[in-house]
Amino acid sequence: MYRIVAKRELAPKIKLFEVSAPDIAVKANPGQFVILRVCETGERIPLNLANSSTRKGTITFVFNEVGKTTEQLGMLNQGDRILNVAGPLGNPSEIRRFGTVLCVGGGAMTAPLFFEGSALRKAGNKIITVIGARIKDLLIFEKEMKEVSDEFYVATDDGSKGYKGLDFLRDILSKRKIDRAIAMGPVVMLKTVSEMTKSFGIKTVVTLMPIMVDGMGMCGACRVSVAGETKFACVDGPEFDGHQVDFDQLIKRQRMYLPEERLSALFHERVGGIKHRKSED
Ligand SMILES: Cc1cc2nc3c(=O)[nH]c(=O)nc-3n(C[C@H](O)[C@H](O)[C@H](O)COP(=O)(O)OP(=O)(O)OC[C@H]3O[C@@H](n4cnc5c(N)ncnc54)[C@H](O)[C@@H]3O)c2cc1C
Numbered sequence: 001m002y003r004i005v006a007k008r009e010l011a012p013k014i015k016l017f018e019v020s021a022p023d024i025a026v027k028a029n030p031g032q033f034v035i036l037r038v039c040e041t042g043e044r045i046p047l048n049l050a051n052s053s054t055r056k057g058t059i060t061f062v063f064n065e066v067g068k069t070t071e072q073l074g075m076l077n078q079g080d081r082i083l084n085v086a087g088p089l090g091n092p093s094e095i096r097r098f099g100t101v102l103c104v105g106g107g108a109m110t111a112p113l114f115f116e117g118s119a120l121r122k123a124g125n126k127i128i129t130v131i132g133a134r135i136k137d138l139l140i141f142e143k144e145m146k147e148v149s150d151e152f153y154v155a156t157d158d159g160s161k162g163y164k165g166l167d168f169l170r171d172i173l174s175k176r177k178i179d180r181a182i183a184m185g186p187v188v189m190l191k192t193v194s195e196m197t198k199s200f201g202i203k204t205v206v207t208l209m210p211i212m213v214d215g216m217g218m219c220g221a222c223r224v225s226v227a228g229e230t231k232f233a234c235v236d237g238p239e240f241d242g243h244q245v246d247f248d249q250l251i252k253r254q255r256m257y258l259p260e261e262r263l264s265a266l267f268h269e270r271v272g273g274i275k276h277r278k279s280e281d
């Protein structure tokens with residue numbers, strides 16, 4: 001019974017769902033994800049946890065509508081039900097006192113960054129945050145991230161708010177003593193941040209998002225290369241040392257079903273949506 005108890009549109013095509021899932025909420029930690037299926041004929045898609053409440057028995061995730069399944073999900077409303085939600089999956093983030101932690105988040109992944117950033121703040125770390133998006137209208141969780149940060153910066157690709165691009169980060173890295181960096185967002189952003197922090201010798205943990213199917217280490221779809229070894233992001237990750245990841249291979253693998261995904265989105269657009277599952281169904 002994965003009932004949507006709250007739905008919020010945070011930005012164009014970026015939605016937040018709070019879903020009733022007491023069994024998952026009780027075990028959920030920052031860094032973990034769920035795999036859900038919207039309807040009987042739907043594919044399984046992974047989404048990171050952006051929050052959980054054992055008191056309310058809910059989990060929260062934020063997603064960007066990028067294709068067929070995320071668009072189907074976005075069509076559901078408060079009171080509707082999601083067919084299956086499996087989780088929590090993946091390994092929890094390492095939360096302890098490191099000192100000063102740089103948190104970099106891009107797009108919808110700023111929401112799970114908030115879950116991890118809040119836990120790191122509670123553990124006694126000083127938090128320096130950079131959140132980014134393509135344009136200012138796509139920035140999310142600005143207020144929330146500011147509240148858990150000691151220093152807070154915004155960057156956009158077009159410079160419509162805050163810094164233009166991430167080049168300014170080099171300045172922060174050279175002026176501050178940073179003990180650890182975490183980054184969540186598009187793979188190109190993870191690669192850029194990891195390359196920058198590497199020259200300053202700052203341990204950097206990135207959340208990888210390869211294509212996943214079972215989320216349990218059996219299908220091999222999510223394999224990534226880390227320090228020259230094959231790892232399965234679902235069971236070995238999804239967080240890895242950013243200085244050891246083969247990002248170019250990951251970028252290629254993320255795009256390997258692009259023609260099928262385009263076809264599927266087109267078919268979905270022409271043929272229409274799904275039957276909504278109301279809680280009383
Ligand atoms: C561990 C993990 C956590 C994630 N957390 C979030 C999150 O919190 N918020 C968010 O917006 N997105 C998140 N994603 C990405 C999200 O799963 C994809 O955007 C989604 O699966 C796209 O499906 P689609 O049918 O809408 O689009 P499609 O058109 O099918 O795909 C668009 C692109 O999404 C990626 N993708 C497609 N299917 C999958 C799949 N089964 N597994 C992983 N990636 C896929 C591919 O790169 C593809 O090119 C996460 C991915 C992983 C692996």
Ligand code: FES
Pocket residue numbers: 211212213214215216217218219220221222223232233234235
């Ligand atoms: S998703 Fe199947 S092994 Fe990771």
